[in-house]
Amino acid sequence: MGTPGFKSGSRVCAVWPSFCAIDIPDRPKTTKVILRLHAHAGYSRTTQILLLGTCWSGKSTFLKQMRLSYNLAFSKLEIESSRQCIWADLTDSLKFLVDSLDPLALPDALRRAAALVSSAPDIGQHEAFPQAFMFAMQTLWRAAEVQAVIKDGSGFIYERCAMQPPAYLPVVTQQSISVSYYLAEAPRLFSPAYVPTVQDLLHVRVRSIGITETVLRGNGYDMLVVDVGGSKSERRKWLHALKEVTSIIFVVSLSGYNEHLIEDKDDNQMRDAMVVWNAICRSRWFTQSPLVLCLNKNDVFERQILHSDIVEFFPDFDGERKKADAGRDYFRERFRDLGERAGRTLNKDFFIRVTTATDSEAMKEFMTNSE
Numbered sequence: 468m469g470t471p472g473f474k475s476g477s478r479v480c481a482v483w484p485s486f487c488a489i490d491i492p493d494r495p496k497t498t499k500v501i502l503r504l505h506a507h508a509g510y511s512r513t514t515q516i517l518l519l520g521t522c523w524s525g526k527s528t529f530l531k532q533m534r535l536s537y538n539l540a541f542s543k544l545e546i547e548s549s550r551q552c553i554w555a556d557l558t559d560s561l562k563f564l565v566d567s568l569d570p571l572a573l574p575d576a577l578r579r580a581a582a583l584v585s586s587a588p589d590i591g592q593h594e595a596f597p598q599a600f601m602f603a604m605q606t607l608w609r610a611a612e613v614q615a616v617i618k619d620g621s622g623f624i625y626e627r628c629a630m631q632p633p634a635y636l637p638v639v640t641q642q643s644i645s646v647s648y649y650l651a652e653a654p655r656l657f658s659p660a661y662v663p664t665v666q667d668l669l670h671v672r673v674r675s676i677g678i679t680e681t682v683l684r685g686n687g688y689d690m691l692v693v694d695v696g697g698s699k700s701e702r703r704k705w706l707h708a709l710k711e712v713t714s715i716i717f718v719v720s721l722s723g724y725n726e727h728l729i730e731d732k733d734d735n736q737m738r739d740a741m742v743v744w745n746a747i748c749r750s751r752w753f754t755q756s757p758l759v760l761c762l763n764k765n766d767v768f769e770r771q772i773l774h775s776d777i778v779e780f781f782p783d784f785d786g787e788r789k790k791a792d793a794g795r796d797y798f799r800e801r802f803r804d805l806g807e808r809a810g811r812t813l814n815k816d817f818f819i820r821v822t823t824a825t826d827s828e829a830m831k832e833f834m835t836n837s838e
C-alpha cells in the first residue's frame with residue numbers, strides 16, 4: 468500500500484470496522500500513558516483500553532493516532548471506505564451551508580453553483596469525485612457571501628445559523644469544520660487517482676456504530692483498544708465493551724460547549740459529556756480502572772472562543788472572555804470536581820489532558836510524554 472505515512476507489510480483484516488489483528492515487526496515507541504496504565508492495572512498480557520466519550524468527540528481519531536504510532540497500515544478497504552466518506556462529508560457539509568444561505572440574496576452565478584452543489588450525488592466504490600462539482604464547490608466556498616457566514620474562513624458558521632442562547636448553536640462547526648481542509652486540497656481530491664493520505668483519514672468524520680476492537684501487538688504484550696459509538700443510542704452497547712477494561716480514555720470535545728448534540732437538539736454537548744463522565748467516575752465497573760480525560764479539539768476551541776462566550780452557555784463561568792486558557796481552566800476544574808466528588812484523586816485515579824486529536828505531532832507528544 469503506497470499511502471504516505473503508513474508502513475506497508477502489516478497484516479490488517481479486510482473488514483472495517485471490525486477486529487484487526489496485526490503483526491508489528493518492531494516494538495513501537497509506546498506511550499507513557501499506556502505504560503502508566505499498565506503500572507496501575509498491574510501487568511497483564513492483554514491490556515484493554517476503552518475509548519469512551521460523546522458523539523464526535525474524537526474517539527476514533529484517537530484510535531487512528533494510536534494505530535499510526537504502532538505503524539499499523541490501514542487496509543485498502545478502509546482507505547476506500549474513507550475516500551467515499553470524505554466525499555459524503557464534503558457534500559453534506561456544503562449542502563448544509565447552502566441551506567443556511569438565502570438564495571434570493573445570491574448573484575446568479577453563485578445561485579447556480581449552490582444549486583449544483585445541492586444536487587451532488589453519492590459516489591460508489593472506486594468512483595472518482597465528479598469533476599463537474601469541483602469548480603462549483605470552490606466558487607461557493609470562496610464567495611464573499613459565503614465567507615460572510617463563515618467566521619474567519621476556518622470553517623465556522625455562526626452568524627446566520629446562530630440561535631440565541633440558551634438554545635444551542637446547531638452543530639455547524641461539526642458539519643463544516645473539514646470543508647476548508649478538503650477544498651484547500653481540491654485538485655488532489657478530485658484527481659481520478661486520488662488515494663486519501665493519513666491527514667485526510669484523520670479529518671474524515673465517520674459515525675461509529677457498534678464496537679470496534681483493535682489489537683496493538685508489541686513485544687511481550689498485546690493491547691486491545693476498544694472504540695465505541697458515542698451517540699446516545701450507541702451508549703447502551705457500551706456495557707458489552709466493559710468485560711476486562713484496564714483503563715479508559717474518555718474523550719470530550721472542548722469545542723462542544725456551545726453546540727447541541729447531533730442526536731438531541733435540547734442537550735448541550737459539554738453538559739452531556741459531564742453527565743457521562745460523572746457516571747463513569749461513580750460506576751462500580753471502573754473502580755480499578757485509571758481514567759484519562761482528554762479535553763479534545765483544542766484547536767477548534769481556541770478559534771471558537773473568540774466568537775462565542777462560554778458564559779452564555781455556562782452562566783457560572785467568571786473567567787476572562789475570549790481567553791482559551793481561562794476556558795480550559797474552567798472546564799478542567801468542572802471535570803476535576805466531578806471526579807473528586809466521586810471519590811477519585813486527580814493524577815492518581817484520573818488524569819486530565821488537553822489534546823488536538825487531528826494533530827499527529829501533538830498526539831505523538833501526548834502519547835510519549837504524558838505523565
Ligand SMILES: Nc1nc2c(ncn2[C@@H]2O[C@H](COP(=O)(O)OP(=O)(O)OP(=O)(O)O)[C@@H](O)[C@H]2O)c(=O)[nH]1
Nearest residue numbers: 523524525526527528670671672675697764823824
Ligand atoms: N479540528 C479537530 N478535529 C477533530 C479533532 N478530533 C477529532 N476531530 C474531527 O472530529 C470529527 C469526529 O471525530 P471522531 O473521531 O469520528 O469522533 P468519535 O468520538 O469517534 O464520534 P462517534 O463515533 O460518533 O462517537 C472528525 O471529522 C475528526 O476529524 C481535533 O482535535 N481537532
Ligand SMILES: [Mg+2]
Nearest residue numbers: 526527674675
Ligand atoms: Mg467514532
